[in-house]
Structure formats: C-alpha cells, structure tokens
Amino acid sequence: MRDRVQDTLSAHRNELVSLLSRYVDQGKGILHPNNLIDELDNMVCDDEARIRLRDGPFSEVLKAAQEAIVLPPFVAVAVRPRPGVWEYVRVDVSQLSVEELTVSEYLRFKEELVDGPSNDPYVLELDFEPFNANCPRSTRSSSIGNGVQFLNRQLSSNMFRNKDSLEPLLDFLRVHKYKGQALMLNDRIKSVSRLQSALLKAEEHISKLPPETLYTEFEYTFQGMGFERGWGDTAARVLEMMHLLLDILQAPDPSTLETFLGRVPMVFNVVILSPHGYFGQANVLGLPDTGGQIVYILDQVRALENEMLLRIQQQGLDFKPKILIVTRLIPDSKGTSCNQRLERVSGTEHTNILRVPFRSEHGILRKWISRFDVWPYLEKYAEDAASEIVAEFQGFPDFIIGNYSDGNLVASLLAYKMGVTQCNIAHALEKTKYPDSDIYWKKFDEKYHFSCQFTADVLAMNNADFIITSTYQEIAGTDADV
Structure with a gap:
C-alpha cells in the first residue's frame, strides 16, 4: 500500500497534497470512509485533476479505507484491501514522506488522539491474540x-x-x-x-x-x-x-x-448463558435490557431440542437431552417469573430456564441492575452457576453457549472450569453501537464501563472454541463496510 501512495505522489503530487491538506485542516480526529470520499469530491481543483486522482492508485486506497487518523501534519489510514487483511500507512503531509505501519504502531498513533505522545519505555502492552494461536490458521479470505x-x-x-x-x-x-x-x-x-x-x-x-x-x-x-x-x-x-x-x-x-x-453422539447436555435483563416467558418485554434477545434464545432452544432429539433417535440411543438457559434470578421481579429458580420452557420437554442470583459480600442482590453494571458480580456468579448446573445435570454439560458480552465471559469461566467446549454468539456487542468508543472509551466509562466490557469481549472471544455469527458480513464486512 505504501507503494500505491508513493506512486500517486509521484504522478499527482499537487492533487494529493491538496486532498491530504483538507484532512489535516480539520484538525486531529478520526475520519470515517464517507468523510474520506467526501473530501475527494469537494476538492477545489479542475475536473480533469479530480478525475486523475480518482482514477489513480490512491483512490483504491480510499475505497478500501476503514478510517483515517489525523494528527497534523500526519494522516494515517487503515485499509482493508480484502476481507481478513489489513494494512496501515502514514503520510507526513509537510514532508510528503510515506511509511508503512505495523498494527501496534498504528494503534499507538491512534491512541495519541486521546493520550498524546508518550515516550515512556515502561508501558505494559498485552497482545491478546487468540489463545489457541498454535491451531491451524487460515491465510485465505475464502476460508x-x-x-x-x-x-x-x-x-x-x-x-x-x-x-x-x-x-x-x-x-x-x-x-x-x-x-x-x-x-x-x-x-x-x-x-x-x-x-x-x-x-x-x-x-x-x-x-x-x-x-x-x-x-x-x-x-x-x-x-x-x-x-x-x-x-x-x-x-x-x-x-x-x-x-x-x-x-x-x-x-x-x-x-x-x-x-x-x-x-458421532457427543452432545446431550447444553448450557446457554444470558445473565442480564429480565429473562422470562411472560410480562418481560419492554422491561430494561429485555427485548429481542429473549425471543431469539427461546426460539433457539426449541429448535435445538428438536434437532437433538432427532439426532439421538437416529443414532440409535434412548437418552433424553437436557438444555439449561442460565440467567439471573431477580428476587424483586416486578410481577414476572424471574424470581423462580427453575422454569420449563413452553413448547419443550427437556429445556428449562435456570436462574442464579447475583451475590456479593453483602448477600443476594435483589433488584434488577443494568447490563452495564453487572461486571463486579460475574466471577462469583460463574462459581454459583457451576454448582447449580452440575446439580441439574448430575455432571458437566457437553457444550456451553455464550450470548452477549456478559454471557460470553461467564461461558468462558465455566468452560475453563469444567473443561468443555465453548461457543460464543457474536451479537449485540456494544463497541459497534457507539462510534469510536474503542478510542474514546474513557468518556463513556463511568456510565457504560467499557473498560470492563471490551476486556471481557477480548477474553471471551479469544478463549472460545468457535464463534457463531448470523452472516458473513458480521465477520468480514462487505466491499463498503467494516
């Protein structure tokens, strides 16, 4: 990518300098794909010059760019030329020099937007690459x-x-x-x-x-x-x-x-985690942190039970599967069933909602709390849930499915403790809902506790044996989106 930018400087120096200067003139900040293209369209130059730049190598960079970091006189661009592949380049507009950046260098440059430049040689950096990095890893986007x-x-x-x-x-x-x-x-x-x-x-x-x-x-x-x-x-x-x-x-x-x-018959007992909100089958929709995910998981377990029953029968076995939706027990349940420890899921024979309360050193937490405030309780919750799950199954589950950031973290703790397969479902992750929250998380941390949530997402996703998404675009994006 560095060569493409350098080629454009050589062939269309004035036009590229004009475009990059427009980015720099806006001051430090993050530019998104639409901002990058808009500035190209708004350049003050003749149509022929604009066409030359638009048809040149740098235009290809802009079309694949996911964001640009502007710290005058520098503009750093993160480019995804194809799914699963990222490249980073930084241009010094005053010197017209171009350099390729590593991931770490790009992220460090991006952090300067908030923290300013740092010369501290003792900053602790952790590389949270997948914990099973020794497993075979694909190098092709098609995989x-x-x-x-x-x-x-x-x-x-x-x-x-x-x-x-x-x-x-x-x-x-x-x-x-x-x-x-x-x-x-x-x-x-x-x-x-x-x-x-x-x-x-x-x-x-x-x-x-x-x-x-x-x-x-x-x-x-x-x-x-x-x-x-x-x-x-x-x-x-x-x-x-x-x-x-x-x-x-x-x-x-x-x-x-x-x-x-x-x-091969291997899955008979399944746990599905969804700790936050009022998880019930009646009188819960409209309550805080309780919405489509309830319907989603209830539909999921009905289909899963039917599939498990069919497979077990076709395998020539007479075992009955068991599925537990593990969620939070709320003593002050506002007229819902969320204060019941065990509740059969309607339309099923072998699926139950198992509710386990949040506890602290002061005892059981009786009232609902927001999904943004659950983090101090989850480690103890995982320990309590493990005991309840073992009691219900009379042993360990075969498979644990996490939902949402809190459920994925608890799934990781349980899977590690029990030595069973963990699956995470990658939906409703908060980072995608709040623009640029990965860099400006401190602004939101008092209210949303993103420092806890983003760390939990990294730990849970990297610890999972596999991750399920609804669409390919959730993993790799499209030609136009991340």
Whole structure:
C-alpha cells in the first residue's frame, strides 16, 4: 500500500497534497470512509485533476479505507484491501514522506488522539491474540466463515499423510461413553487394522439385512464384533456410518470426516448463558435490557431440542437431552417469573430456564441492575452457576453457549472450569453501537464501563472454541463496510 501512495505522489503530487491538506485542516480526529470520499469530491481543483486522482492508485486506497487518523501534519489510514487483511500507512503531509505501519504502531498513533505522545519505555502492552494461536490458521479470505471446513481439511490432510494420526480417532471411539454406557466401540477393537477388519465383517453382515431393520434386532451380534450403540437406529444408517469410517481409514477427505464426526453422539447436555435483563416467558418485554434477545434464545432452544432429539433417535440411543438457559434470578421481579429458580420452557420437554442470583459480600442482590453494571458480580456468579448446573445435570454439560458480552465471559469461566467446549454468539456487542468508543472509551466509562466490557469481549472471544455469527458480513464486512 505504501507503494500505491508513493506512486500517486509521484504522478499527482499537487492533487494529493491538496486532498491530504483538507484532512489535516480539520484538525486531529478520526475520519470515517464517507468523510474520506467526501473530501475527494469537494476538492477545489479542475475536473480533469479530480478525475486523475480518482482514477489513480490512491483512490483504491480510499475505497478500501476503514478510517483515517489525523494528527497534523500526519494522516494515517487503515485499509482493508480484502476481507481478513489489513494494512496501515502514514503520510507526513509537510514532508510528503510515506511509511508503512505495523498494527501496534498504528494503534499507538491512534491512541495519541486521546493520550498524546508518550515516550515512556515502561508501558505494559498485552497482545491478546487468540489463545489457541498454535491451531491451524487460515491465510485465505475464502476460508472466513468456513472454520469447520478449514479444520477438517487440515485434519484429513494430516490423516492422509500420516496414518498414525488415525490413532487418536480410534482412542476416542474406544473410550467414548455417556452416563457409563459405552458408545461406538468396545475393548474388542484394539488397533486401527483390527477396526478396519471388524468394519468389513460387520458391513458384510448388515448389508444382508433389510434397510429398515432396527438396531435392536442385530445389537448382540454387532456388539460381539466390537461395536456399541451410537452408529444408528436402523441397518441402513449403521451401514452408512460404517462406510464413512471405512472411507476415512482408507483415504480421509474433509467432507467425509465432517459428516462422520457430525453423526458421532457427543452432545446431550447444553448450557446457554444470558445473565442480564429480565429473562422470562411472560410480562418481560419492554422491561430494561429485555427485548429481542429473549425471543431469539427461546426460539433457539426449541429448535435445538428438536434437532437433538432427532439426532439421538437416529443414532440409535434412548437418552433424553437436557438444555439449561442460565440467567439471573431477580428476587424483586416486578410481577414476572424471574424470581423462580427453575422454569420449563413452553413448547419443550427437556429445556428449562435456570436462574442464579447475583451475590456479593453483602448477600443476594435483589433488584434488577443494568447490563452495564453487572461486571463486579460475574466471577462469583460463574462459581454459583457451576454448582447449580452440575446439580441439574448430575455432571458437566457437553457444550456451553455464550450470548452477549456478559454471557460470553461467564461461558468462558465455566468452560475453563469444567473443561468443555465453548461457543460464543457474536451479537449485540456494544463497541459497534457507539462510534469510536474503542478510542474514546474513557468518556463513556463511568456510565457504560467499557473498560470492563471490551476486556471481557477480548477474553471471551479469544478463549472460545468457535464463534457463531448470523452472516458473513458480521465477520468480514462487505466491499463498503467494516
């Protein structure tokens, strides 16, 4: 990007200086994409000069720019040339010099808007890159939003190159249990070669049965070959599952691996976190911090329960799933059910709202408080919620889903404590609602406590095993937006 700006200086020096001077004349501050383009349109020059600049390399920089930081005589521009890729350049308008900046250098320059220049060599800086940074990381924009497919490609590639990589899969299938019942494989199968021969033998036997034959009709024979429940409820589904595993053992490929792993029974108990607001099924809409997220999560758990019931049935199991929406118990509940510890979700058989109160050294907090004021209570809340969850499940959940900044942070604390998979749902994050709040957070901190919230977002998002968004644009933006 530095070269593109330098090329423009060489070819259209006067026009570019005029444009950059317009930015500098506005004084220090942040310019957004529309401001950058507007100044180009408002330049005082002949149409031919404006067209030359608009069609030049710097125009490409402006079209991809997400913001510019102006600290006279400098203009620094953050550019996203394509999704997932950022570049930073700074121009000294007085000297007409151009330099490329690292992320840290750009952020330090941006902070000078508020804090002024700093020569303190002892400033503590923390790099909150994803905590699982040793995992495979995509370098292509096309992989954004396709994390599962990307990881399956990596895993299947390792399996194809190194057959020893199949051993962890075998070990998992051999020890996999739920409520003390072995699933998938038993101790008769002790090696990958033994698994492959057992699969071929079972395939020969099951292929002779009518496709609709129930698993219970051949369970005893199946078990004698080294297989336990979890492969399917009918001969057809068991056979399909075995074909998938045989294909993986012979020549792993991403789609086959994804399909197989997606059908292995692993998720029976799920926790969904949404601590703030009045979370209930009646008389809550319109109350503070309580709105569409209630409907969203209630719809989510109904669909999730139906999907879990269907999958468990098709896996040939008779377990019942359990889903807990963990939220806050509010003793002074204003005529709602938010003072009830446990409440069944209407339209479901196995889903409940579990309410746990906020507590401090002074006891239980009885009244509602704003979502901006919950931060001092969340660590203790996570400890109390962990005990309640274990009591309800008679064990740990298989999966924890966080919602919103506070729910994502509690999900991180619980997932770390329990050693289970964590998913965050990236919606309603406050930084996107308040323009430039990432740099001017001190102005809002007394009221909104952004210092706590933004830190919680960074910790929770980096700690998550995966993150769900509604659209690709939430991750990578569009051609016009961040």
